[in-house]
Amino acid sequence: MSERGPDEAEIEPYTGPAGGWGSLRSVSEILPRERVSPAALAELARQNKPDGFQCVSCAWSKPHPPHAAEFCEEGAKATAWELTTRRTTPAFFQEHSLTELRGWADYDLEQHGRLTDPLRYDAATDRYVVVPWETAFAEIGARLKTIEPERTIFYASGRASLETSYMYQLLARMYGHQNLPDSSNMCHESTSVGLKAAIGVPVGTVRLEDFETCDAIFFFGQNVGTNSPRMLHQLRSARKRGVEIITFNPLRERGLERFTDPQNPIEMATRGETVISTQYHQVRAGGDLAAMTGIAKYVIAADDAAQASGGPRVIDHAFIAEHCHDYAAFADYVRATDWDEIVRASGLPREAIEQAAAVYARSKAVLGIYGMGLTQHVKGVENVRMLVNLLLMRGNVGRPGAGPCPVRGHSNVQGQRTVGITEKPELAPLDSLKARYGFEPPREKGRDTIAACEGVIDGSVRAFVSLGGNFLRAVPETVLMEEGWAKLDLSVQIATKLNRSHLVPAAGATYLLPCLGRIELDEQASGPQIVTMEDSTSVIHPSRGRVTPASPNLRSEPAIVAGIAKALLPPNPSVDWDGWVADYARVRDEIAAIFPNFFNDFNARLKEPGGFWKGNKAAGRIWATPSGKAEFLVPSDLDAAGFADAEGRLRLITVRSNDQFNTTVYGYDDRFRGIKGTRKVVMMNRADIARWGLTDGQIVTLESDAEDGRARAVPDLRIVEYDVPDGCIAAYYPECNPLIAVSHHAEESHVPAAKTVPVRIRAQAA
Structure with a gap:
């Protein structure tokens, strides 16, 4: 397999679900390409099993007892990649x-x-x-x-x-x-810093069984269909029992939209699907902090109204009094924050944020799941802290079905930190x-x-x-x-x-x-x-x-x-x-x-x-913080990007295809995004393409717009019309790493801010 020129690639929207026959076809294609022997192929049956081996790709949890096939499309690719006879x-x-x-x-x-x-x-x-x-x-x-x-x-x-x-x-x-x-320094160090400061531990509190008792899941910046597909089993089960899943993500990712379980014969035979997200909000890059502030504003306003009317309170004040520190300062900040500013910074209408907030306000056990869409920003630590703020407001830490759930990437990246x-x-x-x-x-x-x-x-x-x-x-x-x-x-x-x-x-x-x-x-x-x-x-x-x-x-x-x-x-x-x-x-x-x-x-x-x-x-509500309590944080900014918008400046989101894991590229087909044969693309919405005087399919160069003024460029990218927020574009990692200044990183954690990179776009000569 060779990469085609960007002008030769096939671009055709994918209409299928995550999982399903598309997943099986993808696995069936990589096995002969890697020349995996029949004996090695049999190892897939042992993947993520108690008497087998742990997947060499993602770190998602393993259920007990395991599924008959406890591997996903990405995991099978990783196994084939390692067991190749080449x-x-x-x-x-x-x-x-x-x-x-x-x-x-x-x-x-x-x-x-x-x-x-x-x-x-x-x-x-x-x-x-x-x-x-x-x-x-x-x-x-x-x-x-x-x-x-x-x-x-x-x-x-x-x-x-x-x-x-x-x-x-x-x-x-x-x-x-x-x-x-x-590798944690490149992705979830914002988690390690943020959670440690907020609840006293550098890791999430959620266990796999919490998916069985939650009644709402709030999802931020994590592409489950590509980065941890086995989690789709837990999400599917949650949806089957009526759990609402509220997603905030700049791109519409298929794994958070629809899923067909490859291990369910009826779904496969009938091409049945499970709708994953009950709400899907395409927040602008760097806008999650504002969106979460808007949710908090709605909840605090509802609680204030309940207090005034003598109705049941919305915020868990008993939990906050016993377990939390500095809530009053946080509440004052949220009350004083203007809705117009929240809407501008988040890129979402007020009505959409309030729709999500209403679910949070009425839910009794909420999981807060997130990935690098929260951590890889200049204000990445504050993103994590704001999610914890939301969870603490209603006591959603340290009880069944609730808590922060960072989705780690590589298979033992969390464990390495544990042992020094x-x-x-x-x-x-x-x-x-x-x-x-x-x-x-x-x-x-x-x-x-x-x-x-x-x-x-x-x-x-x-x-x-x-x-x-x-x-x-x-x-x-x-x-x-x-x-x-x-x-x-x-x-x-x-x-x-x-x-x-x-x-x-x-x-x-x-x-x-x-x-x-x-x-x-x-x-x-x-x-x-x-x-x-x-x-x-x-x-x-x-x-x-x-x-x-x-x-x-x-x-x-x-x-x-x-x-x-x-x-x-x-x-x-x-x-x-x-x-x-x-x-x-x-x-x-x-x-x-x-x-x-x-x-x-x-x-x-x-x-x-x-x-x-x-x-x-923290799962037992023991807070190893200086105050001995869980800490609320007043954020320093509503925009996590860390730079101001400017004329001609775009916000680049670096993404992975479903044919790669980290820097390892398994092939040139990004099935879910309908891009086949190349990785030399930049995804851009129709209005922005017209605004910049460009056309779908045109070859362009991306140039760094970092404040240091250093020239950085990635040429020969094909514009692909795609559903991304205004002022935002997406392109592949690691191909676009040359555009990221080493100084462009999260405050405190120093994670490269690869989800909001300031760039400009320039048409190339025909």
């Missing part, structure tokens, strides 16, 4: 230089197949060449010893297991730094690590993703070790990042497939270390190993791989981390790297010793059917 061997790199490969598309790089051997970049030939594992470890360790630890980054992708993540953070801290950014992958010293158990392992951990704050990017660009970062991921494609400021990356003293990439981050060699040394995939058999000295991960609802699950590895020369992620650690660090009698690799249960014992509140009896509890819940204080 291979990228050393011979491939003899045929292709890195200069040549930088001209390949992202899809073509990863589609070539699994890496098979450890490699080192040879500058003389501009090629990767084989290097023995022990030689690679020795050279990496020797070079790291010459670099100040604080000038080194240890990045972690969200798919690494709890065991690997624990070992990785210990390696970093024993080496001497806390520069431990991970953090740049924040206050979140790491530094004293416990010191006592157990006899070293002095660094106490200063490390670099998050944005600070890591700044360091690469300005040269203060000299080495970058990446545990999975495709950092150069995932982050903003693509051009400057690649220029800075090429000046590094060391780049170490632990990966399963080739990607763009592997093709920009460091000036010093570059290593590409291939690892086992999660679905593959991990055989160590004590026998086959299991690994663990945490889902979006804080449930810990075991994962057992059993497929024959893609190459006998692969090593597991824990073994690679240990190999680097032994080459870099002096021997420590309290840290048995070899013993931990021989038996991952010993790593889990270490995790339990350092995090006893979450992981006591870790190994024993892995036998619990459906995994075990690590606990959540």
Whole structure:
């Protein structure tokens, strides 16, 4: 499969539902493309099962007992992608230089197949060449010893297991730094900061069973049909029992409109559908904060009227008096906020907001579900805090069927933070690590993703070790990042497939270390190993791989981390790297010793059917905040975008297709949006196309309109007429990352503000 030119793509609106036959066809197309063997194909039956493996894509919760097929279209693609029989061997790199490969598309790089051997970049030939594992470890360790630890980054992708993540953070801290950014920094760090400040925990309080007892769901900025399709089962069941689902999202996403359950024979035979959203409000990019303020304004006005008339109150004042702090200041702010300003900032009519607010006011148990449509804005933390404000007003935190429910992306991104992958010293158990392992951990704050990017660009970062991921494609400021990356003293990439981050060699040394995939058999000295991960609802699950590895020369992620650690660090009698690799249960014992509140009896509890819940204080209405209560926040602005509208300026929303996961592109068909054969598009509404003197199908360039004035551009995009709010456009991530200034990020959390990027549009010469 090759990407077509933007003028050759097929654009035809998709009329079907999410799921259904379209989903089955999509899965049936990728399996032969990846040349998945029949034996590997059988692994789909074990996906997300108690005795199987945890999906390598999204982190959505796993029900117990599981469905017969506990995988979705996206999960099946991720499994096929990992179990492909295609291979990228050393011979491939003899045929292709890195200069040549930088001209390949992202899809073509990863589609070539699994890496098979450890490699080192040879500058003389501009090629990767084989290097023995022990030689690679020795050279990496020797070079790291010459670099100040604080000038080194240890990045972690969200798919690494709890065991690997624990070992990785210990390696970093024993080496001497806390520069431990991970993929959470790019998406849900606004959640970690916002929820921690508001309710005392950095994660949501909702469990899967809450979907069975809620009577309303408020959905903000999360494309369930593409990013976590298995959640559609819970949403469908909720709708079947009459739960109202109120959606706020700039684009109309098919998974939030209609769903056909592929596991329901009657629905499949009759092409039956379930309507998911009972209300769908296309808020402008950055307008969720205003919309939520409008809901709060309606509820407070209704409560004031009830008090005046002696009727039943709308707000749960007893809950607020016992459990909350600073409600009065918040209520005063909401009362004083003008409806005209709410309407302008949200892009919604007052009547639409009040229609949604009426549902909230009469509902007794409300789930607040959200994704990066709330977090990836300059005011992303305030977005999260405002949603919590809404939930607290009616006591919708810490009771069945209610609470905040952030939908995490990568499969173990939440778990990595739990076991110490953090740049924040206050979140790491530094004293416990010191006592157990006899070293002095660094106490200063490390670099998050944005600070890591700044360091690469300005040269203060000299080495970058990446545990999975495709950092150069995932982050903003693509051009400057690649220029800075090429000046590094060391780049170490632990990966399963080739990607763009592997093709920009460091000036010093570059290593590409291939690892086992999660679905593959991990055989160590004590026998086959299991690994663990945490889902979006804080449930810990075991994962057992059993497929024959893609190459006998692969090593597991824990073994690679240990190999680097032994080459870099002096021997420590309290840290048995070899013993931990021989038996991952010993790593889990270490995790339990350092995090006893979450992981006591870790190994024993892995036998619990459906995994075990690590606990959540806020779910029990225990607020680990300075005041000892849940905190209301008065927002600083109604507009989460963080920049003013200006003549000629548009708000770009970066989106993913249903043929990709994060930076991994499975193909060029975005079925739900009716775009086939290309990703080089910009979605724009009819009125804006005419306003700018453009036409549907025209080829244009997007240019950055950031306040720093730096020239940034993405050319050769085809205009596709699409239903997006006025003044807003949408285009694909990561192709549009070059337009995002590294300085354009969420306040406090530093998440790249990729859902409201200031840009201008320019027609290209025919």
